[in-house]
Amino acid sequence: MQISEIFKSIQGESTYAGMACVFVRLTGCNLRCSWCDSEYTFTGGHRMATEEVLEEVEQLSPEGGLVEITGGEPMLQEREVLPLMQRLLESGYRVLLETSGERPLERVPKRVVRIVDVKCPNSGEPNTFHMENLEVLEAHDEVKFVLSDRTDYEFARDFVAQHRLAGRVNAILFSPAFRKDASGARSSSHCLLDPQELAEWMLADRVPARLGLQMHKFIWDPAMKGV
Numbered sequence: 001m002q003i004s005e006i007f008k009s010i011q012g013e014s015t016y017a018g019m020a021c022v023f024v025r026l027t028g029c030n031l032r033c034s035w036c037d038s039e040y041t042f043t044g045g046h047r048m049a050t051e052e053v054l055e056e057v058e059q060l061s062p063e064g065g066l067v068e069i070t071g072g073e074p075m076l077q078e079r080e081v082l083p084l085m086q087r088l089l090e091s092g093y094r095v096l097l098e099t100s101g102e103r104p105l106e107r108v109p110k111r112v113v114r115i116v117d118v119k120c121p122n123s124g125e126p127n128t129f130h131m132e133n134l135e136v137l138e139a140h141d142e143v144k145f146v147l148s149d150r151t152d153y154e155f156a157r158d159f160v161a162q163h164r165l166a167g168r169v170n171a172i173l174f175s176p177a178f179r180k181d182a183s184g185a186r187s188s189s190h191c192l193l194d195p196q197e198l199a200e201w202m203l204a205d206r207v208p209a210r211l212g213l214q215m216h217k218f219i220w221d222p223a224m225k226g227v
């Protein structure tokens, strides 16, 4: 498979935020979100066999723990990434899959925790969510909306209600989009949508979601890669 990078850091998002995690970042994405901070993964990278990826993960985290398969869009390399996930599970790792939600997910091993984006109107990639994925979500999965303004928020709020997401998954995540050119200060001023404003909207509407900030962008310089 084509790999951009493998590294160990602190999980910045989801209900696993704050935990040590090995990230396996695959190359390539078929979407072009306006706020994407992973454009460097669209091309390049290097070929690695499943065994080589497993070896590197084991070196970084011999004690087990969390491994996140991410990208780019990892499901574009489904033929190779599905057996990798299975092998990681068999080795005792807790496996997270971060995916755009555009690819079908029914063949992902059930024990993998799927963290699935639903792209909002101002992402530049609206209506790309593969609606059949709603039917294959498990109780341990998580659905994420990255929001850049009120239009995105209302879309996410209504999507959650319309599809009764709260009863289907472990968590619904509302996360303000970060400026992709952000660097220097580790500050919420880099968010495209003020987290305070988002919090007030969520409270007013009683949205059954968790407000998430990308924790790694407050620990390290937001422009830093490999963290």
Ligand code: SF4
Pocket: 029, 030, 031, 032, 033, 035, 036, 037, 038, 039, 071, 072, 073, 100
């Ligand atoms: S799906 Fe993810 S990697 Fe692809 S463009 Fe959007 S944010 Fe970037």
